Amino acid sequence: MTANGRPRAPLMTNTQADRVKEVARLAGRPSRLRRREFLAEGPQAVREALRLHLTRVDAGAGGVVVDFFATDEALARHDDIAELLVHPTAPRLRMVTPEVLAAMSSTVTPQGFIAVCRFVDTPLDEILASGPRLVAVLVEVRDPGNAGTIIRAADAAGADAVILTGGSVDLYNPKxxxxTVGSVFHLGVVTGADVQDLPARLRAAGLTILAADGHGSSSLDDLQEASESRRFAGSQGDGDSRPPSSGGDDPQPPTPQPTTPWPTGEPSRSVAAASSAADDVRLEDPAAWLFGNEAQGLADTVTAAADARVAVPIYGSAESLNVGTAATVCLYASARAQRAR
Amino acid sequence: MTANGRPRAPLMTNTQADRVKEVARLAGRPSRLRRREFLAEGPQAVREALRLHLTRVDAGAGGVVVDFFATDEALARHDDIAELLVHPTAPRLRMVTPEVLAAMSSTVTPQGFIAVCRFVDTPLDEILASGPRLVAVLVEVRDPGNAGTIIRAADAAGADAVILTGGSVDLYNPKxxxxTVGSVFHLGVVTGADVQDLPARLRAAGLTILAADGHGSSSLDDLQEASESRRFAGSQGDGDSRPPSSGGDDPQPPTPQPTTPWPTGEPSRSVAAASSAADDVRLEDPAAWLFGNEAQGLADTVTAAADARVAVPIYGSAESLNVGTAATVCLYASARAQRAR
Incomplete structure (x- = not known):
């Protein structure tokens, strides 16, 4: 499978070549920071890098892919990638032997493709000015797998951006x-955000700030319940509406009135907490979710700046969810509520 | 910190002792299968192993923990574990040096505790006879981290059991x-189930079978929407009820019956598909979710045996979710619908 009609560079066979060593060094942070370049490896990642590259170049912006390396075998296996490379504004394709690819790769199973990419993060101002409706903020999330999983989940949930604070793992760490399985090329990603400064700026951009916190005083379930209640009670959607099946009484007292539980059949649920969460925060509103460090969670100074501290309910005996799965549940809950509006 | 009132064995200091080598060999599958024992490592896992051990022994059943190893430093840091060990039916505590612990451990950061445990899986018959309402089935899930994440998420979502089919990763693999962060000791886990045979047995146990499938014809969103619609429309709950707010326009022609779109504002959604999913499957009913292999997903022969093939909706540009996060979203959706019943 050749990229037809374009002159092809000779096969790179020398694992000791300077360019091979340069690319390999991008697995390390100092080299990445110096060159402002990083590695995308494997078919899914390079495909998305190429697509973003073509979109940007076609829009008159700078490209993303600086250099594109592939083995013959990998190109033959992925027609769609070979086709993207035929595009006139595609980056130059450099064919390499499996040995050269392995020498450049950060992984033991490089899967035949490496794209050297320019940094793709976006300034915070730009993201906030674009009117985002769903944003994930990683506050000192340290594990690359967790950060990548959350970026992928945010992308799947249709979030507009992911913001990494200064203490978080390096976005451009190959792991x-x-x-992210290509999602780093799909949505806006901000790096090195200042966590002190961030809540005020998110709020100024019209975002409700939700701190994901296993010990939070609001249950995600209550927020979802209140949101559905508003929706199913009709278009008035004023936060006081409730499902028709729950009877007539009103939790907001004109005079003190019997409070009605959300109709969940769960006696342990605190009606007062549910009501107050529902009053303060509407899951259907534009939101920024804050997700904290794997071991310590979110610092009190951070949660204090949020509009609500929201716990994913634990129905069984697990102590907690991991940050990646908890974030997915939170982001999907917001996405559903927002889209059902 | 000592386990008061119980004679303490002398400190184990010899990293070459036979018992140390025996324990270390449990990191390998042949030794685990021969002894029907496995390793629980780190404070969270050994705490949950101890709790299950005490519960079982107190109930007159066999214990779980065969041998319990700890360093002085770890015991001093975890009072609660030291307290569990004082219980008269607690397993014998063996104090070890950090070097001995490291020699026995499967990890580079063993965190001071190892419990040698008897296999804790439960026969499928026993699980099915117990009237489970929510079950996760791992069909050839191969990555230990994914399998553990799903077991933990199933536990958090209050599932009754996790079933691993024959081709799945070894439950007792230390990774x-x-x-699972202790969840392997919380819920029923079945290993080595026969995937051919399973759907009929799950169905006979009263479980709706939902295949998680990114290309599935039912959207999880539609199932949730239909479930909420039934709930909020009151007690008739007939699957045809819908929210009062959904208004008038009708994409489906006037005769047989005016189908009303689910009020999601999503024009791309197929009303017909949503209706048929809602008719066939009720998310609030007892369910078994099938989750497939990371690369191949579920085989057609498996999805064919399910009551519905359900896709977690992708609102953004991600190609998919990983199996761990997708499973968490599915299990929480079922848990919410069931509990809100």
Whole structure:
């Protein structure tokens, strides 16, 4: 499978070549920071890098892919990638032997493709000015797999952006990039955000700030319940509406009135907490979710700046969810509520 | 910190002792299968192993923990574990040096505790006879981290059991056990189930069978929407009820019956598909979710035996979710619908 009609460079066979060593060094942070370049590896990641590259170049912006390396075998296996490379504004394809690819790769199973990419993060201002409706904020999330999983889940949930604070894992760590499975090229990603400064700026951009916190005082379930209640009670959607089946009484007292539980059949649920969460925060509103460090969670100073501290309910005996799965549940809950509006 | 009132064995200091080598060999499958024992490592896992051990012994059943190893430093840091060990039916505590612990451990950061445990899986018959309402089935899930994440998420979502088919990763692989963060000791786990035979047996146990499938014809969103619609429309719950707010326009022609779109504002959604999913399958009913292999997903022969093939909706540009996060979203959706019944 050749990229027809374009002159092809000779096969790179020398694993000791300077360019091979340069690319390999991008697995390390100092080299990445110096060159402002990183590695995308494997078919899914390079495909998405190429697509973003073509879109940007066609829009008159700078390209993303600086250099594109592939083995013959990998190109033959992935027609769609070979086709993208035929595009006139595609980056130059450099054919390499499996040995050269392995020498450049950060992984033991490089899967035949490496794209050297320019940094793709976006300034915070730009993201906030674009009117985002769903944003994930990683506050000192340290594990590359977790960060990548959350970026992928945010992309799946239709989030507009992911913001990494200064203390978080490096977005361009090859393990992070790999775990996003191409999503790093799909949505806006901000790096090095200042966590002190961030809540005020998110709020100024019209975002409700939700801190994901296993010990939070609001249950995600209550927020979802309140949101569905508003929706199914009709278009008034004023936060006081409730499902027709729950009877007539009103939790907001004109005079003190019997409070009605959300109709969940769960006696342990605190009606007062549910009501207050529902009053403060509407899951259907534009939101920024804050997700914290794997071991310590979110610092009190951070949760204090949020509009609500929201716990994913634990129905069984697990102590907690991991940050990647908890984030997925939170982001999908927001996405559903927002889209059902 | 000593386990008061119980004679303490002398400190184990010899990294070459036979028992140390025996324990270390449990990191390998042949030794595990021969002894029907496995390793629980780190405070969270050994705590849950101890709790299950005490519960079982107190109930007159066999214990779980065969041998319990700890360093002085780890015991001093975890009072609660030291307290569990004082219980008269607790397993014998063996104090070891950090070097001995490291020699026995499967990890580079063993965190001071190892419990040698008897296999804890339960026969399928026993699980099915117990009237489970929510079950996760792992069909050839191969990555220990994914399997552990799903077991932990199933536990968090209040599932009754996790079933691993024959081709799945070994439940007792130390990486799987570690990723469950103790949940392997919380819910029923079945290993080596026959995937051919399973759907009929699950159905006979009253479970709706839902195949998680990114290309599935039912959207999880539609199932949730239909379930909420039934709930909020009141007690008739007939699957045809819908929210009062959904208004008038009708994409389906006037005769047989005016189908009303689910009020999601998503024009791309197929109303017909949503209706048929809602008719066939009720998310609030007892369910078994099938989750497939990371690369291949579920085989057609498996999805064919399910009551519905359900896709977690992708609102953004991600190609898919990983199996761990997709499973978490599915299990939480079922848990919410069932509990809100």
């Amino acid at each position: 992070t990039v790999r775990s | 799987t056990v570690r990723s």
